[in-house]
Amino acid sequence: xxxxxxxxxxxxxxxxxxxxxxxxxxxxxxxxxxxxxxxxxxxxxxxxxxxxxxxxxxxxxxxxxxxxxxxxxxxxxxxxxxxxxxxxxxxxxxxxxxxxxxxxxxxxxxxxxxxxxxxxxxxxxxxxxxxxxxxxxxxxxxxxxxxxxxxxxxxxxxxxxxxxxxxxxxxxxxxxxxxxxxxxxxxxxxxxxxxxxxxxxxxxxxxxxxxxxxxxxxxxxxxxxxxxxxxxxxxxxxxxxxxxxxxxxxxxxxxxxxxxxxxxxxxxxxxxxxxxxxxxxxxxxxxxxxxxxxxxxxxxxxxxxxxxxxxxxxxxxxxxxxxxxxxxxxxxxxxxxxxxxxxxxxxxxxxxxxxxxxxxxxxxxxxxxxxxxxxxxxxxxxxxxxxxxxxxxxxxxxxxxxxxxxxxxxxxxxxxxxxxxxxxxxxxxxxxxxxxxxxxxxxxxxxxxxxxxxxxxxxxxxxxxxxxxxxxxxxxxxxxxxxxxxxxxxxxxxxxxxxxxxxxxxxxxxxxxxxxxxxxxxxxxxxxxxxxxxxxxxxxxxxxxxxxxxxxxxxxxxxxxxxxxxxxxxxxxxxxxxxxxxxxxxxxxxxxxxxxxxxxxxxxxxxxxxxxxxxxxxxxxxxxxxxxxxxxxxxxxxxxxxxxxxxxxxxxxxxxxxxxxxxxxxxxxxxxxxxxxxxxxxxxxxxxxxxxxxxxxxxxxxxxxxxxxxxxxxxxxxxxxxx
Numbered sequence: 001x002x003x004x005x006x007x008x009x010x011x012x013x014x015x016x017x018x019x020x021x022x023x024x025x026x027x028x029x030x031x032x033x034x035x036x037x038x039x040x041x042x043x044x045x046x047x048x049x050x051x052x053x054x055x056x057x058x059x060x061x062x063x064x065x066x067x068x069x070x071x072x073x074x075x076x077x078x079x080x081x082x083x084x085x086x087x088x089x090x091x092x093x094x095x096x097x098x099x100x101x102x103x104x105x106x107x108x109x110x111x112x113x114x115x116x117x118x119x120x121x122x123x124x125x126x127x128x129x130x131x132x133x134x135x136x137x138x139x140x141x142x143x144x145x146x147x148x149x150x151x152x153x154x155x156x157x158x159x160x161x162x163x164x165x166x167x168x169x170x171x172x173x174x175x176x177x178x179x180x181x182x183x184x185x186x187x188x189x190x191x192x193x194x195x196x197x198x199x200x201x202x203x204x205x206x207x208x209x210x211x212x213x214x215x216x217x218x219x220x221x222x223x224x225x226x227x228x229x230x231x232x233x234x235x236x237x238x239x240x241x242x243x244x245x246x247x248x249x250x251x252x253x254x255x256x257x258x259x260x261x262x263x264x265x266x267x268x269x270x271x272x273x274x275x276x277x278x279x280x281x282x283x284x285x286x287x288x289x290x291x292x293x294x295x296x297x298x299x300x301x302x303x304x305x306x307x308x309x310x311x312x313x314x315x316x317x318x319x320x321x322x323x324x325x326x327x328x329x330x331x332x333x334x335x336x337x338x339x340x341x342x343x344x345x346x347x348x349x350x351x352x353x354x355x356x357x358x359x360x361x362x363x364x365x366x367x368x369x370x371x372x373x374x375x376x377x378x379x380x381x382x383x384x385x386x387x388x389x390x391x392x393x394x395x396x397x398x399x400x401x402x403x404x405x406x407x408x409x410x411x412x413x414x415x416x417x418x419x420x421x422x423x424x425x426x427x428x429x430x431x432x433x434x435x436x437x438x439x440x441x442x443x444x445x446x447x448x449x450x451x452x453x454x455x456x457x458x459x460x461x462x463x464x465x466x467x468x469x470x471x472x473x474x475x476x477x478x479x480x481x482x483x484x485x486x487x488x489x490x491x492x493x494x495x496x497x498x499x500x501x502x503x504x505x506x507x508x509x510x511x512x513x514x515x516x517x518x519x520x521x522x523x524x525x526x527x528x529x530x531x532x533x534x535x536x537x538x539x540x541x542x543x544x545x546x547x548x549x550x551x552x553x554x555x556x557x558x559x560x561x562x563x564x565x566x567x568x569x570x571x572x573x574x575x576x577x578x579x580x581x582x583x584x585x586x587x588x589x590x591x592x593x594x595x596x597x598x599x600x601x602x603x604x605x606x607x608x609x610x611x612x613x614x615x616x617x618x619x620x621x622x623x624x625x626x627x628x629x630x631x632x633x634x635x636x637x638x639x640x641x642x643x644x645x646x647x648x649x650x651x652x653x654x655x656x657x658x659x660x661x662x663x664x665x666x667x668x669x670x671x672x673x674x675x676x677x678x679x680x681x682x683x684x685x686x687x688x689x690x691x692x693x694x695x696x697x698x699x700x701x702x703x704x705x706x707x708x709x710x711x712x713x714x715x716x717x718x719x720x721x722x723x
């Protein structure tokens with residue numbers, strides 16, 4: 001509610017205009033603003049008008065002097081609201097006048113369209129206004145160049161050239177840039193010429209000799225190239241009279257009195273009316289919830305009927321919601337309301353008499369039909385297999401069918417003697433009350449389940465569908481007890497299965513850990529004992545070979561062969577120990593261990609392989625390092641056995657708190673969708689290892705397209721225990 005007139009009798013409003021009082025928009029808006037405020041009960045003496053005249057005085061000195069002027073003039077004048085007209089008036093108040101009238105709400109009419117079109121501009125300006133700690137309501141006044149051009153082509157489909165006319169002033173150039181952005185997608189359809197900053201006499205001479213299939217779009221012409229100022233409505237009248245093609249525009253201040261044909265545009269008059277409504281809401285205490293509120297101005301297709309006739313343009317080609325000015329009035333347009341009203345009354349009286357006659361006959365037929373339908377309804381109510389009931393808002397059954405007795409064991413009289421909440425299981429009482437509230441709010445309820453106590457003390461599950469009409473609830477229920485028993489059994493089986501799966505995974509993890517521990521022990525034994533013993537034997541054989549220089553050549557050859565076999569055997573045992581447990585993983589870390597495995601793969605299989613690593617931490621949990629190493633080891637083994645690849649790549653990277661390992665080959669691939677259902681031991685082992693370290697494991701492969709294995713593993717945050 002806005003409030004009564006007495007609420008506003010002492011409210012002070014400052015109307016801050018960017019330009020001079022004779023600006024066309026102000027000549028339309030100011031009278032509407034004043035009349036609107038006077039009608040609401042404001043004192044006309046408390047409406048204060050100021051005109052910054054920034055088009056003639058754009059220099060910073062003028063702005064600063066005007067700030068001092070306003071500060072002196074209104075030092076003792078508290079304002080309840082400030083209305084700024086045009087973008088530059090708002091900029092003045094936010095920048096030079098930011099310390100004027102602190103905390104007073106501001107409405108900016110004819111606000112900058114960039115608030116709607118440019119997100120960066122909007123963010124910067126809104127941030128600046130929020131720091132001033134006063135509420136702002138912005139009414140962006142955006143033009144619709146695209147819609148106007150579409151209407152031009154609808155009215156004159158053979159248009160090939162569009163002339164855009166602009167003046168030299170700051171506002172003229174700003175509007176031209178907006179129009180250029182709006183026409184950015186039209187050059188392929190139209191030849192667009194921009195007449196910008198030309199003398200008015202030159203423009204008048206050129207529009208007088210325009211070629212056929214041409215249209216003119218007038219933006220604004222407030223100043224010429226030599227600094228001479230103009231009123232745009234005066235300029236458009238001269239251009240319109242001289243032009244040999246229809247002239248369209250973007251503002252309703254250019255309509256009428258031999259102005260533009262029209263266009264899709266916001267209305268200054270309607271914006272003034274909307275400003276009054278918003279201002280009265282703010283003055284009555286209804287401040288905006290946000291520091292900066294934007295409410296864009298609506299745009300309407302506005303056209304001058306006389307100009308349409310002048311150029312032979314068919315108004316029926318325009319949008320259905322188009323508004324026409326200067327349309328001549330006819331007898332029918334003046335009095336069609338009275339004629340239609342009289343005919344409507346006469347027709348209504350005739351229909352009333354006929355209706356009364358028909359109603360009498362229909363009443364008799366309806367009474368007979370009602371008796372028949374009631375009998376059919378009673379029969380249906382009694383023979384249906386579902387429980388049917390009617391209940392009231394107090395919780396009593398008013399009517400039940402015989403199925404209720406069959407399901408619950410009580411007689412219908414017993415069920416209707418108490419509120420139905422008496423029969424409901426205690427666990428479902430609250431939810432049932434919520435459902436009843438929903439129904440009484442005239443909302444339907446589908447598939448609601450609760451338990452009712454039977455006469456033998458057991459409970460039966462009922463599934464309800466219900467709707468309310470006024471304070472009566474109409475419902476149908478089906479006995480779903482057997483289904484609920486099956487569902488509960490399935491849930492229990494699922495729980496047991498999940499528990500078994502968890503236990504199996506835990507057992508698998510222990511087995512893998514035990515296997516790795518046994519491998520570590522065996523590798524240590526092989527490396528520390530058997531390998532060293534073989535090395536000693538090889539050394540001894542070498543010494544024997546050197547100590548028997550006089551022996552026959554055959555003996556030396558046998559000793560040399562024995563030594564070489566011992567050295568090779570020691571190397572094989574060392575490789576076996578590394579396969580069982582890579583000591584390099586403990587000594588030098590995961591990266592060096594994977595590099596070693598890739599080098600061994602290259603020597604063993606002769607397949608080109610690359611290993612890339614990036615941002616790998618120095619310390620990684622032992623179980624994570626071992627699991628990733630085994631995944632690389634198993635992945636390369638599978639490639640060697642099955643892939644027939646020519647190139648392999650291994651990558652290990654760190655992203656935030658995760659490690660990402662990928663193994664890719666360009667081999668023959670396989671059908672992963674089919675193999676996923678029955679994975680081999682290798683893939684199962686990889687999957688279990690990944691799950692044990694809480695990772696994610698994916699395989700991508702198709703026949704002929706190679707294979708990609710990806711593993712993502714979380715890392716412990718820096719500073720936590722890695723043991």
